[in-house]
Amino acid sequence: MTITSSSLKEHSLLGLKELSAAEISSILDRAAYWESRTEKKTPILKDCFVANMFFENSTRTRFSFEMAEKRLGAEVLNFAAAASSVEKGESIYDTVRTLESMGIDAGVIRLKPNGLLADLAQRVSVPLINAGDGNNEHPTQALLDLYTMRKHFGELKGLKVSIIGDIKHSRVARSNLWALQKFGAEVKFCAPPSMQAPELAVHAPYVPMEEALCADAVMMLRVQLERHAEGLLKSADQYRQEYGLTEERAALLPPHVIIMHPAPVNRNVEIDDLVVEHAQSRIFQQMSNGVPIRMAVMERALK
Structure with a gap:
């Protein structure tokens, strides 16, 4: 060839x-x-x-x-x-x-x-x-994310997508941001101040956790536990309490909302164990x- x-x-x-x-x-x-x-x-x-x-x-x-x-x-x-x-x-x-x-x-x-x-x-x-x-960037991860959303909702235009976690170091967040906005989806970020990428704020706003959960797709990012040493994360438990998709938060999601994660998953940190295979979770479908x-x-x- x-x-x-x-x-x-x-x-x-x-x-x-x-x-x-x-x-x-x-x-x-x-x-x-x-x-x-x-x-x-x-x-x-x-x-x-x-x-x-x-x-x-x-x-x-x-x-x-x-x-x-x-x-x-x-x-x-x-x-x-x-x-x-x-x-x-x-x-x-x-x-x-x-x-x-x-x-x-x-x-x-x-x-x-x-x-x-x-x-x-x-x-x-x-x-x-x-x-x-x-x-x-991580283009094929974002492509499979878009594919998962399009397959579930029928189209991407008008979708509200929240990306929650370590935006600063996330190539998944960036590829999803660039791609989703081309289709007319609305992207919002949610992250602790130490995990925000300020240069991306002109493209998508940073919102509190409560507002981030008001979306059609909630995408949790892996907490990179190795960054403890950099002082970005005080403790895994504190992160879960403030920014994790706990069972309590998942129970409040409207039934049309889907839960996503690029994996690998830190269970009981950014997402509770039982939420990984929640009825609204599409995490394993994403892998497929x-x-x-x-x-x-x-x-x-x-x-």
């Missing part, structure tokens, strides 16, 4: 901020097609090699991509940074270029440094799929929807 430099950009998926509503809709529509297929494998990518390059820990996203790739018949190479030359100082760029030189047709990549992915995409000649870069979304994204990259 050969992709010219002029078409490389439309095959890559670096973020949703630059994608149009029409482009996003086409991915959601194609995901619906893949979800409707009953066969386990449709080997349309049987002649393609895909490298999953995770320079940051991941379980759900990595397995979801691998499942999507294998269902489309691609040959999959899984790269784990902890067991690689990156530990010896080899740069991320050199690693990607090495895999490119070996003949991969596309790369799925997760990394910590902000801004590096866009630079990488300019310097390699295979499409790259962003599986999470720093606190910038990740496979057809990533099938659509991989097909787009390698069509």
Whole structure:
């Protein structure tokens, strides 16, 4: 397979901020097609090699991509940074270029440094799929979130969506913000002052917890407990009392509201144990929807 430099950009998926509503809709529509297929494998990518390059820990996203790739018949190479030359100082760029030189047709990549992915995409000649870069974007997570909401409500226009938690460090919040607003949804944030990203306030207001729960979709973000050391979180229990979706708060939600979470979940911190599988929770459906979304994204990259 050969992709010219002029078409490389439309095959890559670096973020949703630059994608149009029409482009996003086409991915959601194609995901619906893949979800409707009953066969386990449709080997349309049987002649393609895909490298999953995770320079940051991941379980759900990595397995979801691998499942999507294998269902489309691609040959999959899984790269784990902890067991690689990156530990010896080899740069991320050199690693990607090495895999490119070996003949991969596309790369799925997760990394910590902000801004590096866009630079990488300019310097390699295979499409790259962003599986999470720093606190910038996580486009396939937001796509599966939009897919989950559209499937439940029928459309995204006019929806009120509240995103609650560590907005400051959340690439999920950013990708959802950029995408939802393209469809005419209203986004509000709720976060402790130490977890707010002030630069995003011009795009979506920060509101108190009570107001955030007045929404059609309530999206809880994972509390990154490792940030205790940074002083952002006084205690997990205090966070639960002030910003957690407790059983008591969930009981007050109108019956049409859906509960979402990108996972992994800290049970009894940002969301109570029993609320994870509440009748209004769509958390496991989100995980399920990740496979057809990533099938659509991989097909787009390698069509």
